[in-house]
Amino acid sequence: MEVIIRPDAEDIARIVADAFTGLLTRKPDAVLGLATGSSPLKVYDELARRHDAGEVSFARARAFALDEYVGLTPDHPQRYANVLQTEIAGRVDFAPGAVQAPDGLADDLPAACAQYEAAIASAGGVDLQILGIGTDGHIAFNEPGSSLASRTRLKTLTAQTRIDNARFFDDNVDAVPRHCLTQGLGTIMEARHVVLVATGSAKAEAVHRMVEGAVSAMWPGSILQFHRHATVLVDEAAASRLQLSSYYRAAYEGKPDWQGL
Ligand SMILES: N[C@@H]1[C@@H](O)[C@H](O)[C@@H](COP(=O)(O)O)O[C@@H]1O
Numbered sequence: 001m002e003v004i005i006r007p008d009a010e011d012i013a014r015i016v017a018d019a020f021t022g023l024l025t026r027k028p029d030a031v032l033g034l035a036t037g038s039s040p041l042k043v044y045d046e047l048a049r050r051h052d053a054g055e056v057s058f059a060r061a062r063a064f065a066l067d068e069y070v071g072l073t074p075d076h077p078q079r080y081a082n083v084l085q086t087e088i089a090g091r092v093d094f095a096p097g098a099v100q101a102p103d104g105l106a107d108d109l110p111a112a113c114a115q116y117e118a119a120i121a122s123a124g125g126v127d128l129q130i131l132g133i134g135t136d137g138h139i140a141f142n143e144p145g146s147s148l149a150s151r152t153r154l155k156t157l158t159a160q161t162r163i164d165n166a167r168f169f170d171d172n173v174d175a176v177p178r179h180c181l182t183q184g185l186g187t188i189m190e191a192r193h194v195v196l197v198a199t200g201s202a203k204a205e206a207v208h209r210m211v212e213g214a215v216s217a218m219w220p221g222s223i224l225q226f227h228r229h230a231t232v233l234v235d236e237a238a239a240s241r242l243q244l245s246s247y248y249r250a251a252y253e254g255k256p257d258w259q260g261l
Helices: 009-026 041-052 080-087 109-122 161-167 185-189 200-210 220-224 243-253
Strands: 001-006 032-033 062-065 067-069 127-129 153-156 179-182 193-198 228-236
Touching: 001 009, 001 243, 009 127, 009 161, 009 179, 009 193, 062 080, 062 109, 067 080, 109 153, 109 179, 109 220, 179 193, 185 220, 185 228, 193 220, 200 220
Parallel strands: 001 228, 032 062, 032 127, 127 193, 193 228
Antiparallel strands: 067 179, 153 179
16 A cells, blocks of 8 residues: 655645546546545546646546435435536546446345446446545445445445535535445455545544554455555645654655656
């Protein structure tokens, strides 16, 4: 796991956008993994800017959302399919239907989960997955206690996650759905490169546990310690509990250019 500590979210966004544009240049039909939440927003802004400048195209790419709320109406602005359309898909040149999310309105939710797994597999798997992390250490919606081998499935959100996400629902926690469909930890682990972005002091404990703690279902992001190509980008506040921060800084400063991200 590579840990990169940068001064601010803009700098992090540039580095992550470089990973996306580099991949799409090498492999225009790449399969991208997209996250919701506030953490990726500056990355999406930077990608939209580069797209407008003619520096990158998503025309042949496909993308999969990490997760989706269960039961939000098709036009609900917080339905993650709509969030991704607003934040990134509608701002660049993805082909119609190229961005998929689990179907949180399906009559048969387990079947929808199985279909989603099959769609990712038939696309050839995810090349580059962007991730955020919850204050309780969840990635996608894999809450503490999630199986480290889990696949796309129905999950119940924790009270903490519903409180954290109430800001997207006019601060009304009762409006936050209780259930979601989420890629499992085992699903996410199959992405060929995962890039996790975390900023702000509220994430410091989760980042420390994920990177330096024991691998444990109590801190689901810690499964990424087993990933062969995981990059964690944090600002100073999110890095504030890291024990080996001097080492991470030295490694990044001395990193040979040819290594890339
Ligand atoms: N399902 C999403 C996660 O994918 C995201 O990583 C997390 C953190 O959100 P934020 O980036 O807004 O802190 O929130 C939600 O629960």
